[in-house]
Amino acid sequence: MALKDLFRGRLHEGLASVFAPGRKREEALADLQEQLLLADIAMDEVERLTRAVARQAAGRDGREECLALLRRELLALLPAPRRPFAGDARTVVMLVGVNGSGKTTSAAKLARLCQAQGRSVMLAAADTFRAAGSSQLSLWGERLGVPVVGGDRGVDPGSVVFNAVQAWQGRSLDRLVIDTAGRMQSRENLMRELEKLVRIVARIAPGQPAETWLVLDASTEQNALVQAEKFREFSGINGLFLAKLDGTAKGGAVVSIAARLRLPVLFVGGGEGADDLWEFSPGEFVDALLGP
Ligand SMILES: Nc1nc2c(ncn2[C@@H]2O[C@H](COP(=O)(O)OP(=O)(O)OP(=O)(O)O)[C@@H](O)[C@H]2O)c(=O)[nH]1
Numbered sequence: 596m597a598l599k600d601l602f603r604g605r606l607h608e609g610l611a612s613v614f615a616p617g618r619k620r621e622e623a624l625a626d627l628q629e630q631l632l633l634a635d636i637a638m639d640e641v642e643r644l645t646r647a648v649a650r651q652a653a654g655r656d657g658r659e660e661c662l663a664l665l666r667r668e669l670l671a672l673l674p675a676p677r678r679p680f681a682g683d684a685r686t687v688v689m690l691v692g693v694n695g696s697g698k699t700t701s702a703a704k705l706a707r708l709c710q711a712q713g714r715s716v717m718l719a720a721a722d723t724f725r726a727a728g729s730s731q732l733s734l735w736g737e738r739l740g741v742p743v744v745g746g747d748r749g750v751d752p753g754s755v756v757f758n759a760v761q762a763w764q765g766r767s768l769d770r771l772v773i774d775t776a777g778r779m780q781s782r783e784n785l786m787r788e789l790e791k792l793v794r795i796v797a798r799i800a801p802g803q804p805a806e807t808w809l810v811l812d813a814s815t816e817q818n819a820l821v822q823a824e825k826f827r828e829f830s831g832i833n834g835l836f837l838a839k840l841d842g843t844a845k846g847g848a849v850v851s852i853a854a855r856l857r858l859p860v861l862f863v864g865g866g867e868g869a870d871d872l873w874e875f876s877p878g879e880f881v882d883a884l885l886g887p
């Protein structure tokens with residue numbers, strides 16, 4: 596399944612009338628603004644997009660031409676994509692985020708992807724906060740046949756991370772995916788703990804974690820910016836994992852999030868199964884947003 600089949604924006608329905616031939620310019624632009632807002636793109640980006648289209652669309656009135664303009668402007672808002680798993684560099688990935696955003700499921704999906712790519716992978720269950728935190732990932736590990744390093748509830752997550760990185764190195768595995776406990780970005784002590792986890796990884800494996808991704812729930816992303824700023828401060832995120840895109844018809848919020856954070860969206864989660872993972876492609880995403 597392609598990304599555009601997972602997520603179907605409704606933008607095209609409204610756009611048909613916006614770009615109808617013979618429409619008054621002001622009316623059309625006001626409509627365009629409304630349609631973009633309905634797609635969940637935030638006001639700042641909507642204004643940028645509308646301004647850009649207005650500027651360039653002067654003198655042109657073809658629907659196709661205006662759509663192409665909008666498509667190009669939407670693409671320009673999204674940071675250039677990156678392919679974190681393209682090479683064969685040994686990589687530690689750390690997943691961080693608020694409670695329930697989809698970290699554990701996403702860790703399993705990434706492990707599955709590594710397997711599909713023929714890479715050896717290990718999972719680290721550094722969520723020792725909740726009783727079920729570690730066992731949830733262990734279950735995934737069993738199902739997928741991927742080794743999991745974990746710890747009982749209440750164990751210092753730092754020690755789990757320490758053991759996991761050592762085991763990963765000792766066994767010369769390609770990738771290690773570390774699942775961390777969900778935490779509110781406003782809880783300073785929990786954020787400090789995350790900072791410590793990153794330091795532990797770096798001490799044992801210099802240069803790692805090469806990837807630290809903020810897992811965002813695509814359907815409840817209102818405060819994604821605040822989240823991202825805090826997580827960036829404490830754990831240096833360099834990419835976004837957008838989970839639960841299947842649960843929203845709106846997806847336009849992705850545009851605002853990625854544009855403002857200047858962080859590339861790397862993967863998209865679209866279901867509760869291990870195979871429900873998509874590599875993010877700005878082009879495909881914008882096509883899905885615009886619709887057929
Ligand atoms: N539909 C859908 N559900 C998802 C997706 N990713 C995760 N979920 C579901 O969302 C819920 C929370 O997912 P988890 O992976 O446990 O989230 P988490 O971030 O690890 O949660 P905490 O560890 O409690 O912070 C579960 O019911 C998952 O099955 C997705 O891409 N699509």
Ligand SMILES: [Mg+2]
Pocket residue numbers: 698699700722728774775776777
């Ligand atoms: Mg979890």
